[in-house]
Amino acid sequence: MxxxxxxxxxxxxxxxxxxxxxxxxxxxxxxxxxxxxxxxxFGYVEKTPKAILPTIELSEVAPEHIPIQVREPVEVDGNISLAEIAVISKLVKLHNPTTLFEIGTFDGRTTLNLAANSSQDAKVYTLDLPQEGLSETRLSLEPGEEKYIEKKKSGSRYLNTDCEKKITQLYGDSATFDFSPFFDAIDFIFIDGSHSYEYILNDSEQVLKLLRNRKGIILWHDYDKPWWGGLTSALNEMYLSRDEFKNIKQIKGTSLVCLIVE
Ligand SMILES: C[S@@+](CC[C@H](N)C(=O)[O-])C[C@H]1O[C@@H](n2cnc3c(N)ncnc32)[C@H](O)[C@@H]1O
Structure with a gap:
């Protein structure tokens, strides 16, 4: 009973x-x-793109002993995981970039951690599509992205913190935003805006022009997630067809893909 x-x-x-x-x-x-x-x-086999990127151990990109600051550890839907915050923060500590650029601010949790782990004089630029821009994006968005765009304010988690002064909030659609003031000026880039195939190709192309002396770090988020198939396809295609992206690797145990150009 x-x-x-x-x-x-x-x-x-x-x-x-x-x-x-x-x-x-x-x-x-x-x-x-x-x-x-x-x-x-129940036996449904979906045709989601396979993860084909080579993988790399976290210890190969950022040794265990690097001390980091973790700010706003509690994750909400739309944020990267705590482990991924740690990976990104370690990369920042290790490479000590002076200028950082993020596409996709959302609530600013990653922005805050980028700022907290970079040097005192570093600058963090973060671009976000505000909710007014939702209906007029140049390229198509992925279904389900609206809720990350429809927020009252971008970057609420870094506002009124000691890091705020290092951060510049930018607004716009990454397909029409004028990136030219940042050409050849950025050392560390995090792409986490729209996850559609078209936007990943667009954003990846745009940020190549930002790298200072064509060197630096580019990170993408959400590779190999079944519901972001367009993102996985775009990264696979870039890896297979473009010399600039032939060294991209997925960091094991995370959905982060990195390109380190030294
Ligand atoms: C998944 S959230 C980013 C999460 C954030 N990076 C974090 O780590 O917490 C995606 C963000 O990208 C922004 N976004 C979506 N499409 C965009 C576009 N075309 N241009 C710029 N930002 C965009 C959205 O407004 C949203 O804030």
Whole structure:
């Protein structure tokens, strides 16, 4: 009898969870993998692009002993993971860039950590599409991105912190934004704006012109996530067809892809 009660309780809990998942829950990135898992369990084979990039151990890009500051550790839907914050912060500490550029500010959690781990005189530029820009992007966005764009304010997590003075908030659509003031001036770039195929190709092309003396670090986020297939396809294509991107690698255990040009 006890086993039957336990089963019924679980059954009801699962049914209620499914109702939530398929009505509201799927809007949150952290729940979407459940939909893929259910599909796979029942034999649905989806044609999502395969991860083909070479991988690299974190210890090869940023040794274990590098001390970092972690700010705003609590992650919300739309943020990168805490492990990825640590990886990016280690890379910043190790390479000590003086000028950093992020595409896709969102709530500014990564922006804040970029600023906190860079040198005192470093400058962090962060570009974001404000909600007014949602209806007029030059290229198509990926379904499901709207909720990251529709926020009251970009960068709320770095506002009123000791790092704010190092950060310059920029607004615009990365497909039409005038990047020319930053040409040949940036050492460290983080691409985390729109995740559509077209935007990843556009943003990657744009940032190449930003690198100071064609050297520096470019990072992309969300590679090999089943629900961001366009992003994975774009990075795969760039890796296979473009000399500039032939050395991109996925950092093991993360969805970060890095290009380190020394
Ligand atoms: C996933 S969130 C970025 C998360 C953030 N980098 C972090 O680590 O927490 C994506 C952000 O990219 C911005 N975005 C989307 N499309 C964009 C575009 N075309 N140009 C500039 N920013 C864009 C959105 O407004 C949103 O704030």
């Amino acid at each position: 006890k086993r039957i009660i336990v089963f019924i309780t679980r059954y009801v809990y699962a049914v209620l969870s499914c109702i939530y998942l398929f009505t509201i829950g799927f809007l949150f990135e952290k729940n979407r993998f459940l939909i893929s898992t259910i599909c796979e369990h």
